[in-house]
Amino acid sequence: xxxxxxRWLLISFLLLILVAAGQSFAQGKAATLRQPLKVFISVDMxxxxxxxxxxxxxxDSPEYQIARKWMVQDTNAVVQGLFEAGATEVVVNDSHGxxxxxxxxxxxxxxxxxxxxxxxxxxxxxxxxxxxxxxFVGYHARAGSFPAILDHTISGAAIYSxxxxxxxxxxxxxxxxxxxxxxVPVIMLTGDSETCRQAQDLLGQxxxxxxxxxxxxxxxxxxxxxDKVLADLRDGARKALNSLKNVSVYKLQPPxxxxxxxxxxxxxxxxxxxxxxxxxxxxxxxxxxPDYLEGxxxxxxxxxxxxxx
Ligand SMILES: [Zn+2]
Numbered sequence: 001x002x003x004x005x006x007r008w009l010l011i012s013f014l015l016l017i018l019v020a021a022g023q024s025f026a027q028g029k030a031a032t033l034r035q036p037l038k039v040f041i042s043v044d045m046x047x048x049x050x051x052x053x054x055x056x057x058x059x060d061s062p063e064y065q066i067a068r069k070w071m072v073q074d075t076n077a078v079v080q081g082l083f084e085a086g087a088t089e090v091v092v093n094d095s096h097g098x099x100x101x102x103x104x105x106x107x108x109x110x111x112x113x114x115x116x117x118x119x120x121x122x123x124x125x126x127x128x129x130x131x132x133x134x135x136f137v138g139y140h141a142r143a144g145s146f147p148a149i150l151d152h153t154i155s156g157a158a159i160y161s162x163x164x165x166x167x168x169x170x171x172x173x174x175x176x177x178x179x180x181x182x183x184v185p186v187i188m189l190t191g192d193s194e195t196c197r198q199a200q201d202l203l204g205q206x207x208x209x210x211x212x213x214x215x216x217x218x219x220x221x222x223x224x225x226x227d228k229v230l231a232d233l234r235d236g237a238r239k240a241l242n243s244l245k246n247v248s249v250y251k252l253q254p255p256x257x258x259x260x261x262x263x264x265x266x267x268x269x270x271x272x273x274x275x276x277x278x279x280x281x282x283x284x285x286x287x288x289x290p291d292y293l294e295g296x297x298x299x300x301x302x303x304x305x306x307x308x309x
Contacts, residue, residue: 045096046140047191081237095123142170267306
């Protein structure tokens with residue numbers, strides 16, 4: 001090999017090394033610049049597209065198997081939009097009934113699934129302050145709403161209404177306050193039109209809502225065109241995460257006064273045995289807690305006791 005050629009080869013080789021080093025430095029810098037953007041999704045079932053009856057939400061009914069597929073489809077559309085908007089991690093918490101509705105292998109494989117029950121934070125299990133945003137999918141209106149598909153608050157059999165600091169709460173409000181406890185804003189909700197209205201009334205008009213159906217009454221609805229709903233869910237999630245800075249965290253002021261109105265007086269008999277719980281009316285239990293999560297847990301215990309009183 002001639003010396004001149006050798007020198008040329010050496011220079012080319014050094015140039016290649018410099019280019020490669022530059023590229024890997026740029027990639028490393030990009031990786032460190034990409035901050036984690038974690039999103040938590042709580043998925044209920046009554047507000048899923050196509051669902052209009054309790055049989056579709058009960059695992060012992062033949063109608064349930066198709067409804068749980070709609071549930072995962074609605075969820076996947078939202079997950080897709082979130083990753084398109086730059087989410088780095090999405091955690092999905094199955095939040096209906098026995099909380100084993102979402103077929104794990106059918107969920108977008110990029111998402112983490114929390115499945116099963118009971119869970120300490122129930123519909124909000126898995127959330128903490130590392131999340132940038134929270135989304136409610138398939139949610140329903142509070143007990144006593146009309147027209148609204150399968151309206152109830154936590155337990156259709158026990159609860160007439162729940163008030164916290166005087167505000168009558170749908171599940172979306174009770175759960176938004178848990179997100180708020182961890183300083184996580186709720187950025188989007190999907191469900192029937194009435195649930196979307198209740199969400200914006202409580203959490204603010206800048207909340208992105210995607211109505212998937214309009215209730216005719218409690219057990220009938222006009223389901224919007226499926227293709228459009230899936231596109232709206234995906235677009236809504238993308239838009240919600242892109243405009244994250246516009247939404248505020250939902251926070252109630254301590255101390256937290258809970259008022260649980262039951263359907264009948266018998267349902268208050270066991271709950272009132274707990275120290276600190278009062279019974280100002282035959283079917284009403286109240287208590288005050290300095291900590292929202294502590295109050296939320298006691299509320300759940302009282303609802304469970306109402307079921308066995
Ligand atoms: Zn549910």
